[in-house]
Amino acid sequence: xxxxxxxxxxxxxxxxxxxxxxxxxxxxxxxxxxxxxxxxxxxxxxxxxxxxxxxxxxxxxxxxxxxxxxxxxxxxxxxxxxxxxxxxxxxxxxxxxxxxxxxxxxxxxxxxxxxxxxxxxxxxxxxxxxxxxxxxxxxxxxxxxxxxxxxxxxxxxxxxxxxxxxxxxxxxxxxxxxxxxxxxxxxxxxxxxxxxxxxxxxxxxxxxxxxxxxxxxxxxxxxxxxxxxxxxxxxxxxxxxxxxxxxxxxxxxxxxxxxxxxxxxxxxxxxxxxxxxxxxxxxxxxxxxxxxxxxxxxxxxxxxxxxxxxxxxxxxxxxxxxxxxxxxxxxxxxxxxxxxxxxxxxxxxxxxxx
Numbered sequence: 073x074x075x076x077x078x079x080x081x082x083x084x085x086x087x088x089x090x091x092x093x094x095x096x097x098x099x100x101x102x103x104x105x106x107x108x109x110x111x112x113x114x115x116x117x118x119x120x121x122x123x124x125x126x127x128x129x130x131x132x133x134x135x136x137x138x139x140x141x142x143x144x145x146x147x148x149x150x151x152x153x154x155x156x157x158x159x160x161x162x163x164x165x166x167x168x169x170x171x172x173x174x175x176x177x178x179x180x181x182x183x184x185x186x187x188x189x190x191x192x193x194x195x196x197x198x199x200x201x202x203x204x205x206x207x208x209x210x211x212x213x214x215x216x217x218x219x220x221x222x223x224x225x226x227x228x229x230x231x232x233x234x235x236x237x238x239x240x241x242x243x244x245x246x247x248x249x250x251x252x253x254x255x256x257x258x259x260x261x262x263x264x265x266x267x268x269x270x271x272x273x274x275x276x277x278x279x280x281x282x283x284x285x286x287x288x289x290x291x292x293x294x295x296x297x298x299x300x301x302x303x304x305x306x307x308x309x310x311x312x313x314x315x316x317x318x319x320x321x322x323x324x325x326x327x328x329x330x331x332x333x334x335x336x337x338x339x340x341x342x343x344x345x346x347x348x349x350x351x352x353x354x355x356x357x358x359x360x361x362x363x364x365x366x367x368x369x370x371x372x373x374x375x376x377x378x379x380x381x382x383x384x385x386x387x388x389x390x391x392x393x394x395x396x397x398x399x400x401x402x403x404x405x406x407x408x409x410x411x412x413x414x415x416x417x418x419x420x421x422x423x424x425x426x
Contacts, residue, residue: 076113077164077424078138078187079104082173084118085140085149089125091317095238095345096195098316099414100168102239103193105130106416112424115162117153117177119145150177158184164424165190165209172202182208191423194220195236203227214423217364235422237414238345243320244352251327256288256307257391260326260355262295262314262346270296271332271360278383279307282391289391293326296346323353327397328390329404331359331368332383344368351408356400358386368412373404 081100092098107114108130117138118126126132140153154177165187171178181187190209195216198206206213207227215221216236224232263270272294279292292308294300300310314322323329329350347357347368357374359365369376375386390397 075163076115077166078162078181079107079114079116080165080167080171080174080177080181081116082146082150082168082170082177084116084122084126085147085153085174085177086145087119087121089119089121091315093313093315095316096168096170099195099239101126101129103414103416103419107420108132110416110420112420114166115160117150117157119149147174147176150174151180153177154180154184154186158186160186162187164188167192167206169194169196169198169202171206172199175201175205178205192224194224196220198223212423214419233422235419237412238348238352238408239414240316241352241409241413243317244323244349246320246324248324248354251394253394256291257328257397258291258293258326259328259330259358259387259390260293260295260323260350261330261332262319262323262350264298264313265294265296265310266298274332274380274383275330276303276305276308277380278387279305281380281384282388286388286391290387295322319349320353323350323355326350326353326355328387329355329357329374330383330387331357331365333360333365348408348412351404351412354401354405356390356397356404358383358390368404368407371403371407372400373407374400 083097092101115136115138117140119140120142123137138153138157140149144152165181190206190211192206192211192213194213197220203223207229210228210230212230213224213232214235218234221232221234261272261275265272275292282290287307290307294308295311296313297310300312303310329347331344331347344365351357351368351373357369359369359374359376361376361378366376377383377386
């Protein structure tokens, strides 16, 4: 058996090689690059277009690619790639909760006995199919939080651990511009705002409750609509998603991060990545007081709310007190750096060994 890991990202079997637009893709590409920099030996199955794109970004030599078909994508492309490599053996399959997109690929890896064990990084709740499929391997799980970890039971699962964090914290370094004393205070809500549970309506109702003189000092920036709607309020601006590598520059133009979702049971993004991004950019947080979202505003990093009135009160407090914004923003950044950032060196030590 080769002492080489098989790095399986399902995205590499689908067309569209391009810089990542969403945080999950950014995380996987950054982890790949950092594993290569750490000298880890790995093989990456991918369509030819992805192999060329990733080779340019990582410098990985040609022998580290397991070529997929340029005509077949998804399941069929994975099945063909693993059939061609059926006589190879790897010490570890490293993959992600998105691996449910390749059930036939997983079947081929298991059928050809290509790996001795698996390591699954789960940053979002897995489907039942993923839990069943990965449970057929001796599998360790690194889950973003306890709720995700609880999904992995039965089968051949071994250690199911909580380990996570935001990758690429350096994107949010840098000095924030010095605002003019007369400039409006920029409140930001970021995420997939096309999902109704994200709480946009809560923020708009709170804005309407502000006294007129305070509201004149407020601008609300809603970032992440697939098709940005027109909202008939001159104090509100809507945006499409901001690409991952541009978010630092965008967030440094903001003053306060709002995390308004009150429906944690429906949440798909259980690590609250966009909130952590705002914290790293030095923004204080206003968060709904529940679960993982409310935790981010604790220990001096921001304020919490449960009602529209409490959200309006928190917005007014930040809109009228720049010292509080600065003080809590500094604490938010310190908390994020200490608690919520991904550490590849620690990941290697903990799960991959020397």
